[in-house]
Amino acid sequence: xxxxxxxxxxxLVRAVMSDTYSxxxxxxxxxxxxxxxxxxxxxKIHKDSLTEDVADxxxxxxxxxxxxxxxxxxxKDISETRYFGSFLNKRISAQIDHMTLDGSIxxxxxxxxxxxxxxxxxxxxxxxxxxxxxxxxxxxxxxxxKQIQIIGLLRDWSKLEAERxxxxxxxxxIVAPVxxxxxxxxxxxxxxxITLHEATRGVRKEDLPLCSDSExxxxxxxxxxxxxxxxxxxxxxxxxxxxxxxxxxxxGTRVEFRRGESVKCRAYCNVSEFCSQYKTIKESL
Ligand code: SF4
Numbered sequence: 001x002x003x004x005x006x007x008x009x010x011x012l013v014r015a016v017m018s019d020t021y022s023x024x025x026x027x028x029x030x031x032x033x034x035x036x037x038x039x040x041x042x043x044k045i046h047k048d049s050l051t052e053d054v055a056d057x058x059x060x061x062x063x064x065x066x067x068x069x070x071x072x073x074x075x076k077d078i079s080e081t082r083y084f085g086s087f088l089n090k091r092i093s094a095q096i097d098h099m100t101l102d103g104s105i106x107x108x109x110x111x112x113x114x115x116x117x118x119x120x121x122x123x124x125x126x127x128x129x130x131x132x133x134x135x136x137x138x139x140x141x142x143x144x145x146k147q148i149q150i151i152g153l154l155r156d157w158s159k160l161e162a163e164r165x166x167x168x169x170x171x172x173x174i175v176a177p178v179x180x181x182x183x184x185x186x187x188x189x190x191x192x193x194i195t196l197h198e199a200t201r202g203v204r205k206e207d208l209p210l211c212s213d214s215e216x217x218x219x220x221x222x223x224x225x226x227x228x229x230x231x232x233x234x235x236x237x238x239x240x241x242x243x244x245x246x247x248x249x250x251x252g253t254r255v256e257f258r259r260g261e262s263v264k265c266r267a268y269c270n271v272s273e274f275c276s277q278y279k280t281i282k283e284s285l
Contacts, residue, residue, distance in 0.1 A: 002052055031130070033133070067109060078101065083140070090198075
């Protein structure tokens with residue numbers, strides 16, 4: 001159910017509600033397979049009670065706008081098309097953002113914050129998996145690609161930050177090539193994800209598998225050497241001793257303790273209010 005806690009105008013609410021996303025006639029979409037089995041299972045159990053606020057869907061709305069415009073400009077190629085394939089007797093689907101008709105390049109657009117493309121940072125492992133899974137579905141439908149890539153459209157890119165911070169991306173758009181896995185590895189990966197999700201069928205919510213640190217985007221506790229409101233460069237340390245020694249070398253700084261947290265649970269998981277694992281984490285803080 002969609003809520004509108006900030007009383008945003010109807011035009012905006014209708015725009016958010018007009019999202020036509022569907023995984024088609026499939027058991028799982030690639031996006032769903034990449035989520036944690038616990039999150040997907042809890043979403044199924046609580047599907048009638050899940051709420052989302054219009055204000056929290058604004059970036060998704062921007063992403064749809066960008067996809068629509070890119071699709072409109074690429075009539076000659078394959079864009080925004082869903083492909084299907086079967087693995088372990090399950091029907092899997094993936095929506096392809098863009099594929100050149102000569103079969104050379106498969107692209108996925110990502111409308112994300114600039115820090116996702118910090119200089120020297122490898123492509124997010126989830127994106128690499130997603131593109132390889134998409135490629136496998138294309139192959140099952142008689143298509144193929146010689147290259148796969150992410151194009152990052154950096155929604156909050158700042159020219160001033162690019163000039164000021166060495167590892168900040170230098171342009172508001174980034175083309176990031178992605179490694180193509182051997183087919184065997186991709187098929188094994190898809191089958192493993194299906195098996196993990198299928199294992200939650202009929203399981204009571206108390207007995208669902210727990211989310212791993214990476215699925216929760218867990219950040220360990222740390223000590224930051226601060227100057228004013230910001231940590232100094234390389235000032236985030238995972239031991240207090242290291243932070244204190246850096247503070248000694250940088251006059252005018254102070255050390256601030258930052259508690260560890262599960263970033264996804266706190267701010268980005270649609271089932272957090274129903275999740276006993278997150279409740280336990282919060283109680284332990
Ligand atoms: S709230 Fe956290 S632990 Fe619970 S399903 Fe979501 S990501 Fe996993």
